[in-house]
Amino acid sequence: xxxxxxxxxxxxxxxxxxxxxxxxxxxxxxxxxxxxxxxxxxxxxxxxxxxxxxxxxxxxxxxxxxxxxxxxxxxxxxxxxxxxxxxxxxxxxxxxxxxxxxxxxxxxxxxxxxxxxxxxxxxxxxxxxxxxxxxxxxxxxxxxxxxxxxxxxxxxxxxxxxxxxxxxxxxxxxxxxxxxxxxxxxxxxxxxxxxxxxxxxxxxxxxxxxxxxxxxxxxxxxxxxxxxxxxxxxxxxxxxxxxxxxxxxxxxxxxxxxxxxxxxxxxxxxxxxxxxxxxxxxxxxxxxxxxxxxxxxxxxxxxxxxxxxxxxxxxxxxxxxxxxxxxxxxxxxxxxxxxxxxxxxxxxxxxxxxxxxxxxxxxxxxxxxxxxxxxxxxxxxxxxxxxxxxxxxxxxxxxxxxxxxxxxxxxxxxxxxxxxxxxxxxxxxxxxxxxxxxxxxxxxxxxxxxxxxxxxxxxxxxxxxx
Numbered sequence: 460x461x462x463x464x465x466x467x468x469x470x471x472x473x474x475x476x477x478x479x480x481x482x483x484x485x486x487x488x489x490x491x492x493x494x495x496x497x498x499x500x501x502x503x504x505x506x507x508x509x510x511x512x513x514x515x516x517x518x519x520x521x522x523x524x525x526x527x528x529x530x531x532x533x534x535x536x537x538x539x540x541x542x543x544x545x546x547x548x549x550x551x552x553x554x555x556x557x558x559x560x561x562x563x564x565x566x567x568x569x570x571x572x573x574x575x576x577x578x579x580x581x582x583x584x585x586x587x588x589x590x591x592x593x594x595x596x597x598x599x600x601x602x603x604x605x606x607x608x609x610x611x612x613x614x615x616x617x618x619x620x621x622x623x624x625x626x627x628x629x630x631x632x633x634x635x636x637x638x639x640x641x642x643x644x645x646x647x648x649x650x651x652x653x654x655x656x657x658x659x660x661x662x663x664x665x666x667x668x669x670x671x672x673x674x675x676x677x678x679x680x681x682x683x684x685x686x687x688x689x690x691x692x693x694x695x696x697x698x699x700x701x702x703x704x705x706x707x708x709x710x711x712x713x714x715x716x717x718x719x720x721x722x723x724x725x726x727x728x729x730x731x732x733x734x735x736x737x738x739x740x741x742x743x744x745x746x747x748x749x750x751x752x753x754x755x756x757x758x759x760x761x762x763x764x765x766x767x768x769x770x771x772x773x774x775x776x777x778x779x780x781x782x783x784x785x786x787x788x789x790x791x792x793x794x795x796x797x798x799x800x801x802x803x804x805x806x807x808x809x810x811x812x813x814x815x816x817x818x819x820x821x822x823x824x825x826x827x828x829x830x831x832x833x834x835x836x837x838x839x840x841x842x843x844x845x846x847x848x849x850x851x852x853x854x855x856x857x858x859x860x861x862x863x864x865x866x867x868x869x870x871x872x873x874x875x876x877x878x879x880x881x882x883x884x885x886x887x888x889x890x891x892x893x894x895x896x897x898x899x900x901x902x903x904x905x906x907x908x909x910x911x912x913x914x915x916x917x918x919x920x921x922x923x924x925x
Contacts, residue, residue, distance in 0.1 A: 490922045491563075495610045496651045496674070498919035499559050500536025503529055504543055512545020514569060519576050522552040530555035537608070541921055542566045542616065550576020551639065554603035554611075562616025562655060563925055570600045570620040570641070570661065577639050583668065585696055585719030585727035585757060588815045589637030590688070591629060591662070596637035599666070606647040615679075617656045618642075622686065625661035629687050638662040638688075648672050651916070656681070662688045663715075664707075668695040669729060672911060678705040684744050686710035691741075693717055696729035696757050701911040706740045712750040713741035713772070716759055718786070721819040724756025725785045732760045733909050740768040748772050748798075751788050752779035753811040755825065758786040763905060764793040772798070774806040775835070778827060781811040782849060785823035791830045792904045798837035804864055805832065809849035809879065827854035830882075833902040837864045842871040843889055848879030857882025857895065858902035864889060 503525055506512075510521040522540075529538035537557040544565035550573065554560065562568060571577070577597040582588060589596040600620060603609055618641055625638045638661040644650050647670045654677045657664050664680050667673050675692055682689035691707030694700045695717040707713035718724060718731045741748040748769040751759050764776055776793050798804060807827070827848065843864050848854040857880055866874070866889070877892035884895040885902075 488922055489925050490920050491614055491925070492918055492920045493561070493612060493614060493654065494916035495559060495612060495919045496649060496916060497537055497557070497608055497610070498917055499539040501529065501532045501538040502541065502921060503538070504541045504923065505547065506543060510547060512543070512547050512566070514546030514548055516548060517550065517571060517576065518547045519550040519552060519571070522549055526552065526555055526558070529558065533557040539921065541923065542568060543923070543925060549600070551578060551598040551600055551602055554601065554606060554609050556607045556609060559610040559612065560601070561921060562613030562618065564614045564616055566613070567617045567619055568600070572621055572624040579636065585724045585729065586754070586815065587720065587723035591634045591637040594636060597639040599640040599643035601642045603647060604645040606644065606650070608649045609644065609647060610651040611642060611655070612651060612653045613655050615654055615656055617658065619658050620660040622659040622661040622682065622689065626686055640664065640666045642666065643668065645669055650674070653677050658682065660689050663690045663693050665692045666695060667697050667700070669697070671698040672914070673697060673700040674911065674914060675700070675702045676704050680705070680707040680709065682709050684708065684710055684742070690715045694731055694734060696727070697731050697734070699733045699909065699911040700735070702736045702739065704738045708742045709746065711743065712746045713743050714739070714749045716749070716751045716762065717754045718757030718759055720754040720815050721756055721783045721823070723815060724754060725820070725823060728757055730758035730760060730786070733911065734762045735909055735912060736764045736767070738766045741772050742770055743772045745773055747774045747777035747806070749776045750779055751777070751791065753781065753784070753813065755780055755788055756784050756786045759788045760790050762791045763909070765795045765904070767796045769796070769798050769801065771800045774801065774803040776832070778807040778830065779811045780809060780825045780827065782821060783814055783819035783823050784825045785820065787826040787828070789826065789829045793832045794834045794904050796835040798835065798840070800839045801837055802841045803845055804835065804837045804840055804862070805844035805846060805859070807846045807848065807854060807880065809847050809854065824849060824852040828856040830854070830856070831858045831902040831904070832862070833860045833904065835862045839867045840864050840870070841867050842876070843874040844876065844891070846877045846880045850879055853879040853881050855881045858900065859887055859891065859895060860885040860900060860902040862887040
């Protein structure tokens with residue numbers, strides 16, 4: 460635990476220069492500037508609607524009333540709700556379009572541990588059932604669907620999911636529905652989630668799904684490294700997404716890229732594509748820095764990962780899939796990773812076994828091709844690679860170049876364990892397996908830019924007696 464804490468502090472300091480700057484001016488009234496997709500004409504504070512920041516009083520109705528009132532004026536130049544200093548206990552609440560939720564640096568939104576404050580929501584059509592239990596799922600703490608132009612931000616305010624209550628229910632096998640997430644945005648476009656600290660999520664932290672044109676940046680996410688399923692950021696059946704300048708300590712994958720589960724994802728047929736991840740740091744001793752899958756039955760393509768740091772993490776960019784998933788993971792590009800204390804650098808799994816039910820198509824074989832890794836330095840590694848494709852359906856067009864791996868004091872005897880994969884390698888140490896023969900090549904990385912990379916944020920402001 461101490462080593463993990465030291466690593467967390469080190470990585471937080473590493474990312475600190477990238478965190479947006481805020482300034483306060485004046486005496487009685489301060490002005491805070493912050494970057495956002497759009498600035499808002501109308502503004503209100505949670506206390507205007509009866510909010511009480513004592514950490515004990517429920518503010519669910521205050522959030523609901525505030526957002527309902529602001530939604531009436533949001534079409535006229537947008538609206539924003541400020542969560543001021545205090546501890547604001549609340550259950551789930553829904554956002555609206557052309558709207559900003561701003562969490563002050565001295566504010567903490569606390570997730571309620573009263574289950575009645577978490578209403579049920581429909582099962583996700585690309586999953587067919589809940590992840591924790593088949594019958595249903597609960598709304599996320601901050602939830603939105605069919606929105607346009609929504610911003611969830613702050614000057615590093617905190618959202619605390621108080622997940623220990625839910626983790627115990629899950630471990631005791633007492634969940635009858637799927638646990639809530641901290642933030643879930645569905646069927647939406649032009650979304651920004653930024654400049655926040657998220658801690659102790661009941662399950663996944665940030666889950667954009669069936670959405671497009673998404674910017675996620677300057678997030679700090681903390682959960683105990685033994686907490687169940689506390690993924691950091693999970694883009695799911697999303698297009699044109701940018702994740703950057705963020706740091707996750709997690710009990711599961713720091714980033715998990717998804718697109719649906721077996722026959723439900725195949726039928727829904729909505730891939731995750733045009734995804735860029737950069738300047739990202741991770742600690743997750745039992746999971747991946749970035750996982751592609753395992754729920755990838757709508758397809759994953761055009762993923763660009765660069766400038767990533769991981770410490771005390773199970774693996775780097777991991778591919779997880781299996782028979783029944785169908786679809787594809789293709790055109791994945793990874794460069795400039797710095798890894799320290801890893802079980803694996805490269806890990807691909809074609810035998811990931813979880814299924815929503817027994818109705819999955821046993822002839823639905825995923826296609827894994829065009830996977831490119833370059834310019835990676837790793838230290839204190841137990842095993843360089845465990846690459847397992849699917850018999851008669853190998854993973855193909857794998858390219859690995861300019862890799863320097865230094866082994867742990869007690870490494871595995873076989874450093875490259877490869878089955879049912881095809882590709883090439885160049886300037887890789889330790890020497891790769893025979894299924895990745897040497898070829899004088901630098902693995903490609905796209906030179907073009909994704910549309911989301913050129914989206915510029917505006918400088919907006921709020922004023923008040925903060």
